[in-house]
Every structure is written in structure tokens, then in C-alpha cells.
Amino acid sequence: MSEQDILNAGAESPALEAWRMFRRNIPALFGVVMLTVIVAATLYGTFFYSGDPFEIVWAPHEVPGATPEFPLGTDYLGRNIVAGMLTGGGPTLAVGAAAAAITMVIGIALGALAGYYGGWVDNLLMRITEFFQVLPALLFAMVLVTLLDPTLTTIAFAIGVVSWPQTARLTRAEFLKIKELEYVTAARAIGARNKRIIWRVILPNAMPPLIVSATLTIGVAILFEAGLSFLGLGDPNTMSWGLMIGANRDYILDAWWPVTFPGVAIFCTVFAVSLIGDGLNDAFNPKLRER
Amino acid sequence: MSALLQINDLRVTFRTRYGEVTALDSVSLHVNAGETLGVVGESGCGKSITALSVMGLIPQPPGKIAGGEILLNGEDLTKVSEARMRGLRGSEVAMIFQEPMTSLNPVFTVGDQIAEAIMLHQKVSADQAMKDAIALLDRVGIPSPDRRARDFPHQLSGGMRQRVMIAMAVSCRPKVLIADEPTTALDVTVQAQIFDLLNEIQRDFGAAIVLITHDMGAISEMADRVAVMYAGRVIEDASADDVLDMPLHPYARGLINCIPNLGRDDDSLAEIPGVVPPLHLLGAGCAFADRCAHKAPRCAVEKPLLINHGHHPAACHAVEEGRL
Amino acid sequence: MNASFLIRRLGFGLLLMLGVVVLNFLLIRLAPGDPAVVIAGEMGGATKEMLDSIRQEYGLDKPVLTQLWIYISNVAQGDLGQSYFFNQSVAGLIAHRVGPTILLVLSAQLLSIALGVFLGVIAARKPNGVMSGFVSIFATIGYAVPVFWTGIMLIILFASVLPIFPVEGMQSVKLRDAGFLVQALDVAHHLFLPAFTLAVIYLAQYARLSRASMLEVLGSDYIRTARAKGASEKSVLFKHALRNAALPILTVAGLQFGNLISGALLVESVFNWPGMGRLAFDSILRRDYPTIMGVLFFASAMVVIANILTDLSYRVADPRLRGKG
Numbered sequence: 043m044s045e046q047d048i049l050n051a052g053a054e055s056p057a058l059e060a061w062r063m064f065r066r067n068i069p070a071l072f073g074v075v076m077l078t079v080i081v082a083a084t085l086y087g088t089f090f091y092s093g094d095p096f097e098i099v100w101a102p103h104e105v106p107g108a109t110p111e112f113p114l115g116t117d118y119l120g121r122n123i124v125a126g127m128l129t130g131g132g133p134t135l136a137v138g139a140a141a142a143a144i145t146m147v148i149g150i151a152l153g154a155l156a157g158y159y160g161g162w163v164d165n166l167l168m169r170i171t172e173f174f175q176v177l178p179a180l181l182f183a184m185v186l187v188t189l190l191d192p193t194l195t196t197i198a199f200a201i202g203v204v205s206w207p208q209t210a211r212l213t214r215a216e217f218l219k220i221k222e223l224e225y226v227t228a229a230r231a232i233g234a235r236n237k238r239i240i241w242r243v244i245l246p247n248a249m250p251p252l253i254v255s256a257t258l259t260i261g262v263a264i265l266f267e268a269g270l271s272f273l274g275l276g277d278p279n280t281m282s283w284g285l286m287i288g289a290n291r292d293y294i295l296d297a298w299w300p301v302t303f304p305g306v307a308i309f310c311t312v313f314a315v316s317l318i319g320d321g322l323n324d325a326f327n328p329k330l331r332e333r
Numbered sequence: 334m335s336a337l338l339q340i341n342d343l344r345v346t347f348r349t350r351y352g353e354v355t356a357l358d359s360v361s362l363h364v365n366a367g368e369t370l371g372v373v374g375e376s377g378c379g380k381s382i383t384a385l386s387v388m389g390l391i392p393q394p395p396g397k398i399a400g401g402e403i404l405l406n407g408e409d410l411t412k413v414s415e416a417r418m419r420g421l422r423g424s425e426v427a428m429i430f431q432e433p434m435t436s437l438n439p440v441f442t443v444g445d446q447i448a449e450a451i452m453l454h455q456k457v458s459a460d461q462a463m464k465d466a467i468a469l470l471d472r473v474g475i476p477s478p479d480r481r482a483r484d485f486p487h488q489l490s491g492g493m494r495q496r497v498m499i500a501m502a503v504s505c506r507p508k509v510l511i512a513d514e515p516t517t518a519l520d521v522t523v524q525a526q527i528f529d530l531l532n533e534i535q536r537d538f539g540a541a542i543v544l545i546t547h548d549m550g551a552i553s554e555m556a557d558r559v560a561v562m563y564a565g566r567v568i569e570d571a572s573a574d575d576v577l578d579m580p581l582h583p584y585a586r587g588l589i590n591c592i593p594n595l596g597r598d599d600d601s602l603a604e605i606p607g608v609v610p611p612l613h614l615l616g617a618g619c620a621f622a623d624r625c626a627h628k629a630p631r632c633a634v635e636k637p638l639l640i641n642h643g644h645h646p647a648a649c650h651a652v653e654e655g656r657l
Numbered sequence: 658m659n660a661s662f663l664i665r666r667l668g669f670g671l672l673l674m675l676g677v678v679v680l681n682f683l684l685i686r687l688a689p690g691d692p693a694v695v696i697a698g699e700m701g702g703a704t705k706e707m708l709d710s711i712r713q714e715y716g717l718d719k720p721v722l723t724q725l726w727i728y729i730s731n732v733a734q735g736d737l738g739q740s741y742f743f744n745q746s747v748a749g750l751i752a753h754r755v756g757p758t759i760l761l762v763l764s765a766q767l768l769s770i771a772l773g774v775f776l777g778v779i780a781a782r783k784p785n786g787v788m789s790g791f792v793s794i795f796a797t798i799g800y801a802v803p804v805f806w807t808g809i810m811l812i813i814l815f816a817s818v819l820p821i822f823p824v825e826g827m828q829s830v831k832l833r834d835a836g837f838l839v840q841a842l843d844v845a846h847h848l849f850l851p852a853f854t855l856a857v858i859y860l861a862q863y864a865r866l867s868r869a870s871m872l873e874v875l876g877s878d879y880i881r882t883a884r885a886k887g888a889s890e891k892s893v894l895f896k897h898a899l900r901n902a903a904l905p906i907l908t909v910a911g912l913q914f915g916n917l918i919s920g921a922l923l924v925e926s927v928f929n930w931p932g933m934g935r936l937a938f939d940s941i942l943r944r945d946y947p948t949i950m951g952v953l954f955f956a957s958a959m960v961v962i963a964n965i966l967t968d969l970s971y972r973v974a975d976p977r978l979r980g981k982g
Contacts, residue, residue: 173676175912176964178956180919181937185949188941189688261801268803269923273938287806291927298813305806312801320797390884423887430885435878439977440900450886485976501886 060250063325070321076314080307084135087128095125095281103297117286117300118293127307130281134271135311137198138264144202145263146256149209150245156210157217158240168214171207179204183266184275192270192277201266205259212255216248223247250326257319261312268308283308336363337541338387338426338509343401343411345382348394351613356382358565359401361639362543364558366508367535369542371556371573373549373588377609379565380545384511386411387543388428389418405509424454427507431514433494437486443497444470444482447504454505469500473530492523496530503534510534511543516551528554549588553577561585564609564620568637571645581647581657584621619650627651666968670961675729677957681950682728686721688946693717695946697741707741714738737954738947742940747951750936755955757827758932761925762917762959764848765855770910772856773863774903778894780864781871792864799861804920808854808927815850823847825929851928855920859913866909870902877901904975911967915960 064070093099098120099112106115106123114123156167186200220226221244229243270276271284272291283304290300345357357379364370372380385391387403389410403410405425410418430436438446447466451457457465463482470478473496486494495515502510512531516524528551535542544555552559552573559576561569561584569582580586587605607624619625622632631650639648651657688695693711712718715738716727731738737747780792812824823829827847828840835843874880875898883897925934933952940948972978 173673175915176673176957176960177677177680177953178915178918178922178960180922181953181956184922184937184941185684185953188944188949189684265801265803269805272803272805272923273926273941275941284803287803287809291809294809294813295816301806301809301813305803305810308803308806309798309801312803313797316797316800388885390881419887419889421887422885428885430878430882432878436882438879438883438897438901440975449888453887487977498882501882 060322060325064321067321067324069317070324073314073317073321076310077318080131080311080314081135083128084131087131090128093122093125095121095129097121097125103293103300106299114303115297115299117290118297123286123300123303126281126286127283127303130283130286130304131307131311133194133277133280133282134264134267134284134308137194137201137267138260140194140198141201141205141263141266142256142260144198145205145209145259146252148202149206150213150252152206153210153213154217154240154245157214158221158236158244160218164214167210171210174204175207177204180266180269183270184273187270187275192275194277194280197267197270197276198263201263201270205262205266209252209255209259212251213248216251217244220244220247250322254319254323254326257315257322261315261319264308264312264315337366337406338543339363339404340383340387341402341404343383343386343403344399345386345391346397346399347612348397349613354612355399355615356396356565356612357386360562360565360567361401362560362567362570364509364541364543366541367539368557369535369544369555371552371559372543372545372562373547373552373559374562375547375609377564377612378562380562381513382565383562384428384513384543384545387426387509387511388422389413389415390422420454423450423502423507424505425507426509426511427502427505429495429498429502429510429512429515431517433491433498433518436498437494439486442483442485443489443494447482447497447501450501450504465504466500469504470497473497473500473534474526475500491519492526495519495523495527499527499530499534503538503540506538507540509543510540511545513545514547515544517546517548524551531555547588549577561588564615565612566620566648567639568621568648569646570639575645579644581642581644581652582621582649583625583627583651583657585647619648625651627656629654629656662972663969666965670965673961674954674958677954678729678732679725681954682725685946685950695944696738732954737951740940740945740948742943742945743948747947750948751933751951751955754931754933754936756932757930758918758921758925758934759959760844760848761851761855761930761932762914762921764852765859765921766910766914766917768852769856769859770863770906773860774867774899774906776860776864777867777869778871778899778902780868781875782894784872789868792861792868796861796865799858802858804854804858805923805927807857808851808924811850811854812927822850824850827931851924851930854927855917855924858920859917862913863906863909867902867906870905871898874898874902900974904971907967907971907974911964911971914963914967918956918959 099122100109100116100120102116102118102120104112104116104120107113108115112122112124114127117123117126152167152171156164156171183200183204186203187197190196190200217240225247226239226243229239234243267276267282268284268287271282272288274285274288276282276285286304287301290297294301340360340362343357343360344355346353347356360379360383362370362372362383372383374380382391382396386398387405387410391398398411401411405421410421413421437443441449444463444466447469448459448462451462451465452459455462467478467482470481475481475493475496481489481493486497489497495518499515510531515531516527519527531542531544532555534540542555544551546552556573559569559571559573560567561576561580561582563582563584569576569580569585576585577589580589584605605624610620610623616633618631618633618635619637622628625632629650635650637648637650637653639646640653641647642653649657685692685695692715693708696711696715697707714731716724719727735748737751739745740747740750743750776788776792776795780786780788783789815822816824823846827844829843829847833840871894880893880898883893888897921932922934922937924930925932926938929935933956936948937952937956939945940952
């Protein structure tokens with residue numbers, strides 16, 4: 043075996059097999075289609091509905107379907123709900139994805155170090171992880187966003203900072219398991235350095251559960267962003283689904299539609315993401331499916 | 334004429350991803366009160382399925398009793414209601430399992446677990462049941478039983494746990510006691526103690542014992558009669574002395590030859606080549622044919638029946654034809 | 658129970674709380690601008706005297722480490738500072754609101770565990786049955802619904818279509834002077850929708866978890882032993898299997914506590930529940946930092962206590978852990 047073979051051990055074919063499993067998973071494919079439609083709508087929807095979602099264009103609380111121009115009605119100020127739906131998804135999705143990326147980077151880095159080196163490094167990092175798990179995540183994120191002033195960047199950062207502990211624990215557990223395996227010993231035997239073993243040997247093999255976790259983290263981050271925007275702690279200059287619900291919450295007994303449609307949109311997005319996550323999980327763990 | 338436990342032509346099938354496979358195929362066995370029947374064979378030959386069938390514990394689905402009968406005192410267990418079966422389990426037929434380490438519930442004390450078995454079948458108070466449980470622990474040779482009764486399983490050694498399992502199994506004086514590889518997981522010295530205990534228990538309670546094992550040494554110590562199973566069928570059935578002294582079926586010979594110092598001239602350990610074939614790959618012929626040194630063309634196409642060809646019953650064409 | 662374990666666990670809990678205090682201290686200094694102005698609150702319209710008294714109390718003219726020491730010793734004496742917006746001590750503000758939050762969080766926790774475990778056990782009896790399918794779909798849906806939106810939908814439903822539950826607040830004004838029992842029932846009546854809203858997400862998760870956990874336990878040897886004794890199916894499921902399957906559920910229940918408090922923030926805001934969540938929300942909008950930090954401190958303390966209690970109950974539930982350090 044050459045060094046490259048050892049380094050690539052077990053990386054290629056399981057991914058292909060997982061893909062084959064995933065392709066046959068109908069709920070997961072449904073999730074992919076749903077998410078594609080939602081992403082496409084938020085990316086290209088503004089071609090059809092140009093205009094400022096904050097602009098007051100009609101009488102308040104127009105019933106959905108009553109006026110062809112406003113198929114989903116208008117909100118308490120007379121703003122077009124369709125315009126809000128189409129422009130409000132982009133920030134939510136972007137923050138969700140960015141926050142998940144930050145979560146994964148912090149979580150994987152700390153978890154990998156703790157799991158690989160063990161000893162006092164592990165001890166210290168795990169105590170820090172426990173500390174962050176003690177802080178109620180949403181409250182801590184609210185505090186961070188308030189301190190830093192809410193923009194899409196700070197919101198994504200705040201969500202990432204409060205969400206990483208679970209990823210760190212998962213990564214650590216995977217590293218503890220994998221570092222005992224033969225191909226790691228083999229890599230060590232041919233003189234690979236720690237850095238190389240961590241990032242090029244162990245991490246690729248720890249990826250399956252981490253990919254599943256990343257997918258689910260996107261879902262959680264989207265819900266987080268929605269919650270912050272709902273509370274009015276989002277970026278006030280950007281329309282988002284959570285903001286639409288929050289802005290209309292005082293009038294829910296007069297008009298159900300301004301709060302219902304954005305909520306459905308958030309639900310569908312997170313639902314699609316978690317269907318994909320479950321599908322990936324099944325694809326990576328074919329044994330579990332026989333249950 | 335009917336024995337205490339009589340199994341006639343029992344057929345058990347399992348639904349698997351390879352389709353329906355036959356786990357037991359026309360299995361007939363019987364055991365009388367006070368007698369010990371040894372059931373031997375490698376793992377996967379149907380011994381445990383037979384035991385679980387008697388207990389009514391075959392998971393259904395995927396398992397299914399597809400034919401035959403299991404008569405306990407003349408009552409067909411394949412036909413009784415689940416409620417009736419539950420009443421019989423633990424009181425009339427009881428079972429000791431292979432894995433004492435995992436067969437006891439880790440979150441209850443051993444005293445509680447034995448007392449529960451008593452209370453399920455006898456109208457006694459909880460206090461009385463616990464007293465009986467402690468007496469049983471004493472009977473199976475556990476020192477300071479009143480203290481041990483308050484222990485959790487993880488605080489006991491493997492041998493102690495198997496004694497607890499035996500105490501639990503005999504708590505309602507069952508007529509039939511099935512012991513499925515009761516000593517496999519234990520040290521050799523402890524194995525002998527457990528066999529002694531089972532013999533004593535049988536003398537005291539007069540139970541019939543069905544001892545399932547792949548250990549021919551255990552058979553020679555315990556069994557009155559022996560049934561040899563292979564791939565879901567009984568292939569040889571006779572008194573323990575007959576089978577041990579003069580095994581007929583090539584598979585039985587192989588098994589017997591595995592025991593060191595048991596009357597054989599050569600003390601080499603003859604081994605049977607190959608493994609038990611997967612059940613879904615069984616063909617029309619003798620299941621042992623592929624591993625058999627005496628295979629003839631007929632063996633690949635015709636299933637041998639369990640018939641007495643002279644000395645005692647064996648299911649083998651070579652025995653029938655006198656080639657052995 | 659092993660005393661040294663308890664002492665170590667409590668010691669680590671105190672250490673975590675010390676960490677929260679230090680974090681609070683750092684966060685205030687992280688905020689842009691003069692800490693005294695930050696503490697006074699941007700909307701408080703701080704006067705010169707007020708700022709001076711803040712500098713005095715927090716020792717803001719002294720070195721940073723001294724400031725930290727002053728802050729820690731204040732907190733240790735139960736002094737979380739003064740809310741200049743509410744014009745009240747932070748400790749006093751929170752003391753009034755801890756009760757409703759604990760009530761909400763604990764009811765939601767109990768409701769979700771009880772119902773979730775029940776659904777999970779039923780589903781585990783038939784791993785490929787209708788109930789199992791329902792549990793797994795329900796769990797995915799429950800995970801994907803924003804909790805504040807569930808609350809709003811329930812308000813719309815129960816305020817207009819089916820007005821059997823109050824949708825706002827914790828008590829009816831007209832019953833303020835009624836007897837204790839009447840008031841308690843009134844609170845329970847108000848509690849139902851918020852607790853249910855909060856419970857729904859976790860209910861689904863507990864159902865899925867207990868189904869998986871039960872399936873694993875039901876395959877074990879001791880379950881076969883229980884059946885071989887002649888135990889009834891009910892006893893096998895709810896006594897022999899559930900006692901073992903409950904162990905991972907307990908672990909998750911402990912870990913969920915922090916998330917539950919986060920969820921309670923949103924639910925309290927939706928239902929106008931007078932707890933710490935409302936207080937956090939109000940104080941954040943006003944940038945009333947002493948109150949925000951006080952709420953963060955108290956909420957974290959609740960999580961720490963919940964974690965210690967979980968660890969202790971875990972040792973009661975699993976005899977294999979008793980007597981171990």
C-alpha cells in the first residue's frame with residue numbers, strides 16, 4: 043500500500059454506496075425537490091415580484107385571493123405578502139447556511155483536537171463545551187446580537203457561537219472511535235504527522251455522521267434566525283419570514299394570513315432539510331434501516 | 334404411551350430477506366419425567382429454535398409454526414391461547430438461557446426477579462415470595478442468600494448469575510426444564526458445578542430436563558438420551574450410551590470424535606470440515622452431503638429419513654446402505 | 658448515594674456558574690462605549706449622578722481585575738445590580754418571574770416526556786406498524802415547526818374557533834382575590850396552551866427516542882427471560898423494558914433543559930406569560946444590560962441545577978452506576 047492508499051482507505055466506495063441508497067429514499071428525494079423549489083423561489087422569485095417588500099402597496103389586511111395582484115393578501119400595513127415571502131426567504135436561508143458552517147467549523151476543530159489528543163487537551167476542551175451547553179442558546183444568542191448590533195453577519199455568528207457544542211461532542215466521539223482503527227495506526231507507522239492524520243486520515247472517515255449533523259444544524263439555525271427575527275432582534279432593514287410573523291403578531295385575531303404563510307414557509311424549509319438529513323443518515327447507516 | 338413432552342413433526346419457518354426458510358423440518362422429540370434429553374448440534378442447527386417453540390417464544394412474525402404439534406401432558410402448545418401459554422411459561426415449562434451475563438434484568442435485584450416469577454404463578458404475598466426466593470437462592474448454593482437477594486445482577490459473577498437463573502427457572506417446580514447451553518459462557522470448573530446442581534435439582538423436583546448443548550462432554554455427564562440435530566432436522570436419536578459408543582450418522586461421528594479421551598483409540602481431534610449451510614440454501618438432498626466423506630450421488634437429491642436401520646435411528650443413506 | 662460524587666458534581670456546578678459570571682463581565686465590556694453608560698441602559702436617559710454612582714458601585718475607575726473581583730463578590734452576595742430601566746434591583750425583578758418560568762418549563766417537560774414515552778412505547782411494539790410511521794413523521798414535523806408559530810396558530814384556533822382556553826397571561830384579573838384552589842385551577846387553565854406549545858417539539862423527539870431505545874431493549878436477553886417467566890406483555894413493556902429504555906431518555910431530558918428554556922423565551926413572548934422570557938425580551942429591547950445579565954445568570958443556574966438533578970436521578974435509575982465515583 044502506498045501512503046496515498048492508506049490515506050484514502052475506506053473513503054471512496056462507501057460514499058458511492060450511500061448515494062445509491064439515498065437515490066432510492068423517496069422522502070429524502072421529496073425533501074430535495076422541496077428545498078430546490080424554495081431556494082429557486084427565493085433566488086429568482088424577485089424577477090416576477092420586483093419591488094420593495096416594505097413598501098405599502100394596498101389597503102391593509104386584504105384577504106388572500108380577493109385581488110389577483112396580491113394572491114396571498116396584504117399585511118397590517120398593506121404590504122404585499124407574496125413580495126415578503128419571496129424576498130424574506132433569502133436572508134433566512136443565507137443565515138441558516140452561514141450559521142451552520144460556523145457551527146461545523148468551530149465544533150469540528152475543537153472536537154477533533156479533544157478526541158485526537160485526549161488527556162488534558164480533551165479535558166479542558168470538554169469542560170469548555172459543557173460550559174457553553176449550560177448557557178440557554180437562544181438567550182445567549184439574543185445577548186450577543188444585541189451587543190454586536192443585528193446584521194445578517196452578526197446573527198449568523200451569534201447562532202454559530204451558541205450551537206457548536208453538540209457538533210464538538212459528536213466529532214470527538216467519532217475521533218475517539220476512529221483513531222484506534224488500523225488505517226490510522228498504519229498512517230502513523232509510515233510517519234504521517236498529527237496534523238495530517240487529523241485532517242487527511244481521520245476527518246474524511248468521520249464525515250458521514252458530521253454531514254448528517256451539518257444538515258440538521260442548518261434546520262436548527264433557520265429556526266433560530268426565525269426566532270430572533272420574530273422577537274424583533276433580526277436585521278431591521280432586511281425582510282425575513284420571522285420578521286413578517288413578528289410584525290403581524292398583534293393582529294393575528296384580525297387576519298390569520300400574514301402570520302400563517304411565512305410560518306408555513308419556515309416549516310417547509312426546515313422539514314425539507316430534515317427529510318434530507320434523515321435520508322443521509324439512513325444512507326450512511328444501512329444497518330439501521332432493517333429495524 | 335405419550336411422554337411428558339412430546340414433539341411431533343414440528344415445522345417452523347421464518348420469513349427472511351431470502352424468502353421463507355425452514356428453520357425446523359419435521360422435528361420429533363420426546364422426554365419423560367425425571368429424564369434428561371440431550372439435544373446436540375452446532376450453532377444454527379435448530380436447537381434453540383426448538384426450545385423457543387416449546388416456550389411459545391418464537392417471534393411471530395417473522396417466525397411461524399407451520400406444522401406439527403408440541404404436546405405437554407397431552408395438551409398441544411401450538412394451539413393454546415396466548416393467555417394459557419403465559420400461564421404455562423415459567424410454571425410448567427421453564428428455561429435457562431445461555432448468557433447469564435445478559436439474561437437478568439440489570440435494574441432489578443435478583444431477589445425481586447425470582448420473587449416476580451413466583452408471584453406470577455402462585456397466589457402468595459410479596460413477603461412470602463421474597464422468602465421463597467431467598468430459600469431458592471440458598472438451594473442453588475448461593476452463600477448468604479438473604480444478602481445476595483438484594484444484589485443487582487452486575488454485582489454477581491457469571492456462575493452466580495447462572496445459579497440465579499436456575500433458581501428462577503425452578504421457582505415454580507416446572508415439569509419440563511429447558512437448559513439452552515447453560516454453561517457455555519462459564520469457566521470449566523463452574524460448568525461442572527452447574528451440571529451437578531442441575532442433577533440435584535432434577536432429583537429433588539423430578540423435572541424432565543432438555544439440555545441443549547454442542548458440548549459432547551456435557552452430554553456424557555448429564556443425558557439419558559440424545560437427539561443430534563443438523564440444519565433443522567433430527568438426524569440421530571437414541572440413548573446417550575448408544576450415541577456416544579456407536580454414533581451412526583457421519584455428523585454424529587464427527588461430533589463424538591471431537592471429545593478427547595472418550596474411549597477412542599486415537600486421541601487426535603477429528604474435525605468436521607466446513608460449516609452448517611445457510612438455511613435458505615438447503616437443497617433437496619441431505620443437508621450434510623457437502624461436508625460428508627461418505628457422500629454418494631443419491632445424497633444430493635434425496636433427503637434421508639430418520640429410520641432405524643439396525644442399531645438405532647439415524648437419517649443417513651450411507652447407514653441405510655451399510656456403507657458405514 | 659455516594660457523597661463524594663455529589664460534592665464533586667456541586668463543585669463543578671459552582672465552577673460553571675463562576676464561568677457565567679465572568680462571561681457576563683466580559684460581555685458588558687465587549688459592548689461598544691463607556692461601560693457605565695452601557696450599564697445605565699441606552700434608553701434610561703442616564704444623569705451624571707447616576708453614572709457616577711454606577712462607576713462607584715462597579716469600581717469602574719479601578720483596574721480590570723479589581724472590577725472583576727468586585728463584580729464576582731457582588732453576585733456572590735446575591736446582588737446582581739440595579740435595573741435603571743425598571744428602577745428596581747435585578748434580583749428582585751427576577752425573583753418575581755422565576756416561578757412562572759419554572760412552572761412552564763417543568764410542565765412542558767413532564768407533558769412531553771409522559772406523552773412522548775407513551776407514544777414511543779406503543780410504536781415500539783410494532784416497529785413497522787402504523788404507529789411507528791406516525792411517530793417518525795410526527796417527530797420530523799415537530800422538529801421543523803417554529804415553536805412561536807405553533808403558539809400563534811393555537812391562539813388563532815382557541816381564541817376564535819374554540820374558545821375553551823385563555824390565550825394570554827397567567828391569571829384572570831377577576832380571580833385575583835379568589836381562594837387558593839380557584840387561583841391554582843385558573844393558572845393551570847392558562848398554563849395549558851403555552852405548556853402544550855412548548856411540549857410539542859420535545860414530545861415528538863421523546864417519542865422517536867423512546868421508540869428507538871425500546872426497540873433496542875426489547876431485543877435483549879433479559880426481555881426473553883421475562884417472557885419465559887410468563888410475564889404479561891404489559892409487564893414486559895412497561896416494567897422490564899421501559900425501566901431500561903428510560904436511561905437514555907433521562908440523559909436527553911437533562912440535555913434538553915437548556916433548549917427548553919430557550920423555547921420558553923419564545924413561548925412566553927407569544928402568550929404574554931409573565932416569566933423570565935418576557936423579562937429578557939423587554940430588557941433586551943431596552944438594552945437594560947444588568948437585567949439581561951441577571952436573566953442569563955439565572956437561566957444558566959437553572960440548567961446547572963437540572964443537570965445535577967439528572968445526574969443524580971440517573972444513578973438512582975441505573976444500579977450499575979451506584980457507588981461509583
